[in-house]
Amino acid sequence: MITPLQRDSATVSLSDQTKMKAAVLTGPGTIAIKEVQVPEPGEGQIRVRLTGCGVCASNLGPWSGPEWMKFPTEPGGLGHEGWGVVDAVGPGVTGFEPGQAVTALFQNSYAEFDVGDATQAVPLPQELAHMPLPGEPLGCAMNIFRRADIKAGQTVVIVGIGFLGAILTRLATQAGADVIAVSRRPYALDMARQMGAAHTIPMDDRHAIIDKVSALTGGSFCERVIEATGKAWPLDLAGELTAEGGRLIVAGYHQDGPRQINMQLWNWRGIDVVNAHERNPAIYIRGMREAIDAVMSGRLDPMPLITDMFPLSRLDDALNTTRDRPDGFMKAVVRMP
Incomplete structure (x- = not known):
């Protein structure tokens, strides 16, 4: 049992994995899957072992390679619709435990793991833990x-x-x-x-x-x-x-x-x-909580709208499909190894 006092000065981790796979955008329309160091959560942060990440249409501008875009991206870069399980809890974090299902507003979630402030994650009820649930959109x-x-x-x-x-x-x-x-x-x-x-x-x-x-x-x-x-x-x-x-x-x-x-x-x-575009992270999180409540109550069922699933190694195909929107397409997600 980890006590709150211990957590104030120590990272609590579910696994000791040190390397992970992450997608890196190497140029316009190209990706590479790299093996990189698993990030460590800092003060007030959690690390999530990602199950998947939604593909957002906002990625399509950087994917096309405009002049302002810088390549290569950070490992996992552009992915911000991730969900998974808390893998590690940094010092000073309360309200999250390793093994807990979450959806998160982290920014490098085209990867096996991502870290971010605990305030930018929302716990998922056990009933939703099995679902692909990109909380951000x-x-x-x-x-x-x-x-x-x-x-x-x-x-x-x-x-x-x-x-x-x-x-x-x-x-x-x-x-x-x-x-x-x-x-x-x-x-x-x-x-x-x-x-x-x-x-x-x-x-x-x-x-x-x-x-x-x-x-x-x-x-x-x-x-x-x-x-x-x-x-x-x-x-x-x-x-x-x-x-x-x-x-x-x-x-x-x-x-x-x-x-x-x-x-x-x-x-x-x-x-x-x-x-209607919000920039206050707290408002984003409020919307995510409301969305989870709506799914739990049966008001919303996002599953029929998630039409295309790709492995992380095919993130390029997921982005191209999101751009081209073939017949039958509504939303693409990538699943992690």
């Missing part, structure tokens, strides 16, 4: 939903149905909203219907989309519009679909350059615009 969805302030009786358009858009469709439907899902992929529209969308519209003809939403809402458009693509023209479309005095929620990851928007329209309609 689930928490992100909960935070976006909170910022959207969706209420029963509203009409909500979600532009872009990937993993995030599908979860937001479920949450908005459960809140009593009438959800219109817009996506370019037939499979994604099928998934949106499974998640409760009342209407689905192919994202191909901008004017046809506007006309269809106008018809569905009697010309008044929608109280809430969530843009979840990270692309320029769908963001512009989202403004067109927002009602007077409505709220446009920017959930897409817009990191490929400036955007030109129709500010005249936004002004005229008196639109509230919310950037």
